[in-house]
Amino acid sequence: MSEENSLISHLIELRTRILRALLSVMLVFLCLAYFANDLYQLLAEPLLKTLPDNASMIATDVASPFFAPFKLTLVLSFFIAIPFVLYQVWGFVAPGLYRNEKKLVAPLLLSSTLLFYAGMAFAYFVVFPIAFAFFTSVAPEGVTVATDINSYLNFVLKLFFAFGMSFEIPVAIVLLCWTGITDADSLRQKRPYVVVAAFIVGMLLTPPDVISQTLLAVPMWILFEFGVIVGGIYSKKDDEDASAE
Numbered sequence: 001m002s003e004e005n006s007l008i009s010h011l012i013e014l015r016t017r018i019l020r021a022l023l024s025v026m027l028v029f030l031c032l033a034y035f036a037n038d039l040y041q042l043l044a045e046p047l048l049k050t051l052p053d054n055a056s057m058i059a060t061d062v063a064s065p066f067f068a069p070f071k072l073t074l075v076l077s078f079f080i081a082i083p084f085v086l087y088q089v090w091g092f093v094a095p096g097l098y099r100n101e102k103k104l105v106a107p108l109l110l111s112s113t114l115l116f117y118a119g120m121a122f123a124y125f126v127v128f129p130i131a132f133a134f135f136t137s138v139a140p141e142g143v144t145v146a147t148d149i150n151s152y153l154n155f156v157l158k159l160f161f162a163f164g165m166s167f168e169i170p171v172a173i174v175l176l177c178w179t180g181i182t183d184a185d186s187l188r189q190k191r192p193y194v195v196v197a198a199f200i201v202g203m204l205l206t207p208p209d210v211i212s213q214t215l216l217a218v219p220m221w222i223l224f225e226f227g228v229i230v231g232g233i234y235s236k237k238d239d240e241d242a243s244a245e
Contacts, residue, residue, distance in 0.1 A: 017088040024084040029077035036069035046128035050136045057149050064150045112171045119167030120160045131212045162205035166220050173227030184232030
């Protein structure tokens, strides 16, 4: 009976934390909804700067001018609320962790959030201007570049997610080293394969141009090297703790 009550209490706590996470996203959305058009204008700025004179974005669907900015606002609300969402995840799993696990998980949650934001910022400030300038410059003569606002939104959200997730490589490597699945020396030996894999992933997740693929693959390789260094430190700590015992 006690186990059943414990299971019910855990389910209630899980429901509560999920509701809190959803409410945080909706609260941010309500605060940003009024600025939906301004936010879309800011998102479209890297493309608008590269469009030829007298060219502009278009809406091929009747409802796109209304739904595209609000779709962006909803996704942006989730991105902004990620720290609070992860805090709810931490609050749910923390009681079941050992002290040494808590010391690792808390920094990883913080670093994963910051790395995801860094990936998005890298995409917006570095990749978008270069990629959009390339796309508009290779348009055939006589073709007017006029991008649909909904297609553009889907395109940039895909890139945001791709770069945000690719910047999580150090976190994944630290977890692999800490759990003993692999170690830093083994990962260093696989460096040539990792470099090839980074360019393959860049090819699959970015537009079909060499510039975007390289701009994703090179940071992934650098983050891999950084993750190997940090993962080696955690592996050494674990070895020292085990020898001390």
